[in-house]
Amino acid sequence: MDDVPVESLLRAVPAEDVMDHVARLSSYDRYQASLGLERAAGMVADAAEAAGLTDVTVDRYAADGRPQWWSFRAPVSWTPLTARLTVHPGKDTGAPPVLRADHAEQPFTVATYSAPTPAGGVTAPLVRLTGTEPPGPGLAGAVAVVDRAAFVRGSLLAELTAAGALGLVTDAPWKGADDDQHPGRIELPPDSALFGFSLTPDGFRRLAAAADRGAVARAEVTVDRTAAMPVVSGVLPGDGTGGEIWLTAHLCHPRPSANDNASGVAALLGAAAALSRVRRADARTGARHAIRFFWGAEFLGNAAVLHGRSQPGGGPLPEALINLDMVGEDQALCRSPFVVERPPETTPTLLAPLAEHVVDRVFAATAHSPGTWSPSPFLGFSDHALYADPSVDRPAVQFCHPADRFNHSAADTPDKVSQVEMVRATAAGAALAHVLASGGPSRTVLTDVVDRWCEGERAAAEATVRRLGRAGTDWGRGLADHVARRTAALRALAAGAPAAEARALAEGRSGDPGTxxxxxxxxxxxxxxxxxxxxxxxxxxxxxxxxxxxxxxxxxxxxxxxxxxxxxxxxxxxxxxxxxxxxxxxxxxxxxxxxxxxxxxxxxxxxxxxxx
Structure with a gap:
């Protein structure tokens, strides 16, 4: 595919810089509106300018928790300055502690949006709470020791608050990685009156045993609420005859969160640098469409951008979007392949065939290193989901490693990030953005790519029906019809048919609800x-x-x-x-x-x- 410069972009990726960006970002506690996120945004803005982007800006949004962008509320400003939990064997808090947890030393220890304690901290009894026991009066002024069954009960936080508990401690979010133990992420409501701490299973067992012997907890949480919600943006200009292609990567999450999502942020910086290098080396690699980059808080950053674009004079929506979220996983360690998450099949688009072709080219060119990739239906767990809504209706694809066993835990450290995988993700994002910004490949190449993709879809649907034992059933026939109509729509688009004609093919003419x-x-x-x-x-x-x-x-x-x-x-x-x-x-x-x-x-x- 001569009009997609995969090999040249692979060579242009500044791999060492990309890995350095991951390491630097991993040192910041990047809560959605926090001092750490503001510092990370400043770092990204500097790196974006150095990568060759123009019009680099850092927009700051008030983090007051109020509705600002349709139904989306602004985040609440929250930076934990101190978050310590010490468990003593009895009322004598001068005795050697049974357990000590400190967010400064162990990331993910404190629950996001934990309420601050009174100045100097609090000393409180520990009360065990299991999934079969409703909170009782003994929780008033106490810290709840919550097992996993109780933690997943949807009413738990309201029950604890109503019972007068001061906070909770649990190991429920632990990821279960078999080579290490790290606490997992807890997130409380932004207006929570509770504080929370997350422990490893071993720490929780020691805590529970101490609680049974009458231990007491000493907790201290102090919080800063001055930070705003930053969104960083920058652009590689087009020639002025087209619209914009957008690339996004969410900037938030507690430290280290190396793969989720320092990897996506760093890959976008690397893509900007690679595209700039290729353009400088060959003026013919310019593009009709501008390529615009965004880094911000997950969901909310894109909601703010889209809301701004919806206002008079706010600017155009993208022709297509590429979202990079968790793209650097070492596949051997994290046990998660590279995934191309497709747009939902609600509007016919050629983005999925093009994205998968580009990724396949990238993996073929790096076949000397292990690793696999696969496509996925639209799931919608990241920023690309906002563009699937009918009110926006812009094709969006995501590159990710969704099955990472270290995700949302303190084990998501830079040593889990593969340089080869980062180069792959960076080059794939850059190559796809380039081909989209250039108006797509030639008609001959596009037709060949789409035909092969459609044949693969038909074969995959048949294999799915056989695997599920649904051959000859209504569902099996319905899936075959669904795939046949949608592949016909994509073939029509590749041949130059209008979007309305492709949509009619995808929707069919029958009135049968079963299809x-x-x-x-x-x-x-x-x-x-x-x-x-x-x-x-x-x-x-x-x-x-x-x-x-x-x-x-x-x-x-x-x-x-x-x-x-x-x-x-x-x-x-x-x-x-x-x-x-x-x-x-x-x-x-x-x-x-x-x-x-x-x-x-x-x-x-x-x-x-x-x-x-």
Missing amino acids: GRPGGGRPVHRNWEGPLNLRAMLGALPPATRDRLGGMIAEDKHHLSVLFNLAIRADGRRDRAAVVADTSYGLRRPLRSGTTALLFDALLESGWLAES
Whole structure:
């Protein structure tokens, strides 16, 4: 594919600089509106200018927790200055401690948005809490020692607050990595009256045993609330005849969070440098479309940008978006392949075939190093999800390693980042941005790429049906029809057909709800403004339903993905059965009817969806 300069971009990636960016970013506590994030944003802005970007800016948004961008609330400014927990064997706090946890020494120890303690800290009894025991009166003025079964109960935090607890300690988020023990991430509500600490399983066992013997806890949490929410941006200009291609990487998360997402941030800086080098070396590699880069808080940074662009004179939305989130994983250590997460199949787009072709080229060119890649249906766990909403409707693809076993834990350290994988991600992002900014490959090349991709999709669908034992069933036939219609739409786009014609091919002409097309039931439509915000949707639910869904999502976050996929397919033309069927085909798996019914009912109960 001569019009995608994969090899030259691979050579242009400043690998050592990219790895240095990962290491530097990993030293900052990058909460969504914190002093650490502001420092990281300043570092990124300097590096972006050095990489060759122009119009580099750092926009700062008030971090006051109020609704600012449709249903999206600004984050609450929160920087932990002190976060220490010391457990003593009895009321004599001068005795040698049984356990000591300090966020300054052990990242992820303190729960995000922990409430500050009174000046000087507090001393409180420890009270055990298991999944089978509702909080009792003994929690007033105490610190709850919470086991995993109790932690996933959706109503836990409200119960602890109502009972008068001061805080909680748990090992529930621990990732279970077999070569080390590191605490996992806890996130409390921004207005929490509780503080929280996360321990390893060994630390929690010692804490629980001490609690049974009457131990007391000494906790001290101090917080700074002066930071804003920064968003960094910069651009490689086009020739002025086209729009913009966007690349994004979220900048937030507690330290070290090397792969999630210092890796994506560093890869974008490397992509900017590589594209600048290639352009300087060959003026013919310029582009019609500008390539714009964004770094900010996950979800909220992009919500702020999109909201600004929606205002008069705010500027254009992107022609396409590439999101890099968790792209540097050492595949042997993290046990997660490189994944290309596709856009949802709600609007026909050639972005997935192009992205997968580019990634395949990159892996072929680096085959001397181990590692694999695979495609994934749209799941929507990162910034690209905002662009899938029908109100935005811009094709967006994500590069990621979603199965990283160290994710959201203190074990996500720079030694888990592979330089080869970082070069791959950087070059793939740069190459895809280049081909999109240049208007795409030639018609001949594009047709060949799309034809091969469509044949692969047909074969993969047949293999899925056989593997699931669904050959000859309604679901198996429905999936085959779904894939046939969508591949026909993409072939039409590759041949130059208008978008409206491709959409008609993808949607089909039948009224059979079993195929995901308009059915005979009541149409389901959306009742929200701006990009879909599931956090706000869950907040609109009655407490009992919200707690139930919270527990389901805590047990399996893919429930959140199903919820998102159901909601964005409510287009006011299809009924509930059609939306559910189309979602299952898009995810390439049958959905459990009972669970899906609960999720759909919750969308209706929240008022975010309605049946006409």
